[in-house]
Amino acid sequence: MKLVDYYAGAPACFLLSTIGKFFSAASPLLRRDASVRKILVIKFWGIGSIVNASPALRALRQAYPAARLTLLTLSRNTSVYDENRELVDRVVHFEVGDFWRFSLAFLRFLLHLASERYDLVVDLEFFSRFSAVVTFLSLAPRRIGFDSRKLWRSDLYSHVIPYRDNQHVIDSFLDAAVAAGAKRGSRELSKPFVSSADRAKASSLLLSAGIHSSDKILVINPNTGELALERRWPLENFSQLIELSSRLPGVRIVLIGAAKDRPIVYKVLSGLSPYAYARSVNTCGRLSLRQLAALFERADAVVSNDSGPMHLSAAVGTPTICLFGPETPAKYGPLDKRHFIFYESLRCSPCMSVANDKTVSCPRNAECMRRIKVAKVFETVKKLLSEPRKEERRTSRAAKTVAEKLKERRRK
Numbered sequence: 568m569k570l571v572d573y574y575a576g577a578p579a580c581f582l583l584s585t586i587g588k589f590f591s592a593a594s595p596l597l598r599r600d601a602s603v604r605k606i607l608v609i610k611f612w613g614i615g616s617i618v619n620a621s622p623a624l625r626a627l628r629q630a631y632p633a634a635r636l637t638l639l640t641l642s643r644n645t646s647v648y649d650e651n652r653e654l655v656d657r658v659v660h661f662e663v664g665d666f667w668r669f670s671l672a673f674l675r676f677l678l679h680l681a682s683e684r685y686d687l688v689v690d691l692e693f694f695s696r697f698s699a700v701v702t703f704l705s706l707a708p709r710r711i712g713f714d715s716r717k718l719w720r721s722d723l724y725s726h727v728i729p730y731r732d733n734q735h736v737i738d739s740f741l742d743a744a745v746a747a748g749a750k751r752g753s754r755e756l757s758k759p760f761v762s763s764a765d766r767a768k769a770s771s772l773l774l775s776a777g778i779h780s781s782d783k784i785l786v787i788n789p790n791t792g793e794l795a796l797e798r799r800w801p802l803e804n805f806s807q808l809i810e811l812s813s814r815l816p817g818v819r820i821v822l823i824g825a826a827k828d829r830p831i832v833y834k835v836l837s838g839l840s841p842y843a844y845a846r847s848v849n850t851c852g853r854l855s856l857r858q859l860a861a862l863f864e865r866a867d868a869v870v871s872n873d874s875g876p877m878h879l880s881a882a883v884g885t886p887t888i889c890l891f892g893p894e895t896p897a898k899y900g901p902l903d904k905r906h907f908i909f910y911e912s913l914r915c916s917p918c919m920s921v922a923n924d925k926t927v928s929c930p931r932n933a934e935c936m937r938r939i940k941v942a943k944v945f946e947t948v949k950k951l952l953s954e955p956r957k958e959e960r961r962t963s964r965a966a967k968t969v970a971e972k973l974k975e976r977r978r979k
Contacts, residue, residue, distance in 0.1 A: 614875030
């Protein structure tokens, strides 16, 4: 996709920008337009980015309750919010594969744009020429996107808003929603839709591995997206963390990942003692995205590299230990205080940003990740797993409420 964006996106933007200049506007929308009936929001890349876009989607939904809101993303991201009707009415997607599959998907989507005739398109990509081209080809009268250093991209929007690199990504997405006429609402993430079937699948998988309701679960995600593998904490560090955590009373370790991540997880498992290995479960390729969210609901703590599952866990509300390096947590870290961020900022940090197309070229072998100490991470893990479990906290609160009511009744 990055190759398509670079080699095909640049000439496409150049050709279309000449036309776009005749339709561009100088200032963003500042008020809601009641004539808007169909809205398209574009966010192709990143499960985590889609999760962080939920406050903006919610703001648009509240501003245009009668409009039909569609999210356009890549096929692998569709299940994040495809059944969350509080945010979107439907999710449409591109199937990314070889050149011919991509071309066919693009032609099909052009037909979709022609038939839908959207009134408002909001492009939430910061640096993608391709998303700008799609926005322009929608022929929507209101086309909102971020100002960009990329040549000719900004001319394809009717309303351009500034991109601020010094603010959190949630606030940047909310800027786009405000430009579309919405009010700046809460920054709280929306939980992904999880069905009873998703929870049953996750529970069945745990039960088949000998994990019972009384066990405490620590989920480990040693993987990252292919965009920047330098975000990965050393695998031997994960092995050491699992070794220490497995000795905590009543704790079971669950490792996650897609099917393609199995070699990485096998390497982590190969560094374990027989005892720690027996206390660990490998779920790579066995859970869908929503079933993974169901697992996070059941987990007591999650340790994850900077990745989509990290954001998904944060959205579910499970205490998450986030390992940052090339990217800055000031822009992408969870905002909730229930989550814990480890970040060893070096003189060269952060080296991964919109300015360099999220491309990392590190001469220091990701020293920022290697500096995060296992002992410090384990101290946080131990603290989280020593706290009462979710069910115990709920039971305690319920018992306290009943006791207070009885006390009040006696007083009367």
